[in-house]
Amino acid sequence: MAMSKQGKRRREVTSYCDWMSQLPPELHNRSLFMLAIPGSHDSMSYDLDINSSILEPARLKILSKICCARRTVNRWAVTQEETIAKQLDAGVRYFDMRIARKPNDTNPTRLFFYHGLYTRTDVETVLKVIHDWAEKHPKEIIILALSHFKEMEERLHIHLIKFIKTLFGARLFLNTEVPTLKICWDKGRNIIVSYDYPAIHHIELWSKITYFYGNSMDPTKVESVLRQALEKSRPSNCFFVCGLNLTLPEDVRILRYILRLCDNLKKVIQRSLPRLLQWVKEQAARTPVNIVASDLVTRDDFVPSIIKLNIHKS
Template identity: 70%
Template sequence: MAMSVKKDKRKATSYSDWMSQLPDKLHNIPLYDLAIPGSHDSMSYDLDINSSIIEPDRLKRLSKIYCARKIVRKWATTQEETITKQLDAGVRYFDLRIARKARDRNPTRLYFYHGLYTRTDVETVLKVISDWAERHPKEILILALSNFKGFDKAIGAQLHQHLIGFIVTLFGAKLIHIRDLLTLRSCWDKGRNVIVSYDYPTTQHGEIWSKIPYFYGNTMNTTKLESKLRHILETARPVQYFFVCGLNLTLPEDFRILQYILRLCDNLANVIRRGLPRLLQWVKRQAAKTPVNIVASDLVTSDDFVPTVIELNALKSVSA
């Protein structure tokens, strides 16, 4: 990757092709042994202020009130840059939560969501990702599709069938199969660079992966988050499989949420900015003790998140 040296400190100027520029000895280790930057609620930069509230449940009935939707968006926006800019910045794992709008005239049109629906539909964004993957054939992308709100019994199976069919057709030969040897070198040799993790049974599709475990603290307290993730990494980390260490802060689902959303001069992005530097320091210390794989965060294009995670591979390079 392009580097400049200033005052004896390495500083990256581009991470758009960082995987292809890793040391040769890392090209042949399993992908689940690499440290990979990930994006939590990747599409939340695109939330539609005019959509109905999809979560939390307590606020759904307030969907017609503009001020309520504005508050939800303020506390649900965890990313500030587009998918393309996240990719260019070096992010390689994407948390994509899918939903169907009730009463949508197009029965198979889907959106992303986090509190509100996104403005852009799923197929449009996946095409953008596919185009980027075509231009960067040595960068391995991991797309984690989950949640599937609005996939009720009457139409759920049809929606899954449609979405999976679209994915298989769109990415085609770029899809890494479940049985493929999982190293950078093997993926490059086969010309494959997209993994799709799908949180719904799809045994008939060998190119669609099952859900990747995502561990997070479920708290707004950075100390508690660190403690929980440390316990998981030291006792329950999956072996020989992808796993996500989520640095994201999580708003409470009960009445305690009011202590945050009623702050008129604050928002989730500001809370994240105050806590992320500490969490990144913790990740560096923890990675020296226990292996990490995908590290996901909010605001992935700020606070040195991407370079911090990528540089953890230097530890793996020494031991490889």
Template identity: 70%
Template structure:
């Protein structure tokens, strides 16, 4: 891994964890800075899907232009999961839903406003294949929300996950360092935001802190307060993402005919990344940092270099 003197020379973050200095390989996961993807599957949103959220817009599901407008303001990522993985992203925010009236009772999709075109099991297979090719890269899959998912489908999904990732799954009682997991051939963590405590391979929900605002200054302020109160010895997601209002205030944004969420994010991302770089000198370092547009600008490199800053401090 490059030192601070070599900063800027790295051109690939495909295997950045495998190249961390030895002392960082023996640090607990929650002491590492890990790049994450917010609403990771939104590049795949289906314009023909019924509106899943917000509730105020569901009655417009049958209107094509309404779905198109919603999609413009729901897309937070531009690249596929495989490209995000190759870029160095290691945490994925995966929000799950069941499409109403689906002929397959166990088929699930991802969603953000609308459902995705690709189903959950297909994407998990893609991630599993990548994990096999990169055994030293720790992947954290945070499955959450589960809109319209009945209990029996949770049982099916958990069984599928355990069979698919098998011995690659990091258990809750394992030693949680990169070196220990490499030695045991494990590199996938499943965070499941639904009671599944009887499965030692399934982790509880990882707390996700975000600004809940479209104003970058408010996002920074709330994240700063969250970092200062961060619970020790556990995962912690610091969400750089902007958030649309959940009430009628959303109309102020989605009715902008010449704008979309990607453009708004792109305008705010440089400022948010500057705030993130400043955390290198702070006493409380971020753990998982999730963002929109993860393959743009220098998001991944900024997060990864926080590890090097800590290494130099030591």
């Protein structure tokens, strides 16, 4: 009995900053497609610029010059509270990063992230932060999902990809091999970049990662859609995301939410996340999960709960 308890303690992750290196040895040769990996949805939304123009929803674009409209969008667009570095320290290893170019920017190649509004910090600055963190934590595999490119001409894709390849260099895991922890460690490659732009083909870049989400503000509907996707549509030989995030309506129904003066998306998420997290624990016992992404990833024991799903697999 004492030996059993000691073995169990050895399997527990004690530092979420370096949790991958603490996984049981029997998981080191397992495909990353089969591990449970905590991820953040709209990862850069903590950095939204209240003074920027509105990108979405489309119905509010014409109100960009009105401060209260921008503030309303901001209240319902912020899904994360901590910086990328702090999310990494907390154990997040997948990042949903949506990129756009600001109109009339004096810098012809500068890009920003966005979610409703543009971010204050540009793309290259944030990628450098991730690079520096990856250097200090060589056994932690980071997955970057770059997508939703707005106002980006071909030349900007070429510039961004060149920057990514130069910055991360030999740390980029190529799309020609199935990643496992051991292979990544042996090769010294701990950055995987998914680039959702079909016209681009580079062995250093991975194609779009399937993202399942409920497309609803109702946790019951989110659970139902995700359950069906995990039971019928999940892939077995590539990354896929189970998104616990809530989604605002794109039609006039959005007014039911954004006109609530004393509410915001973070409060709604905080009320629903414990329930969704309990659901994914129960669902993972029936169907495999891979990346599990959420809003407010540093709250409600999200990261530890997802990582523990791996211990149950070993």
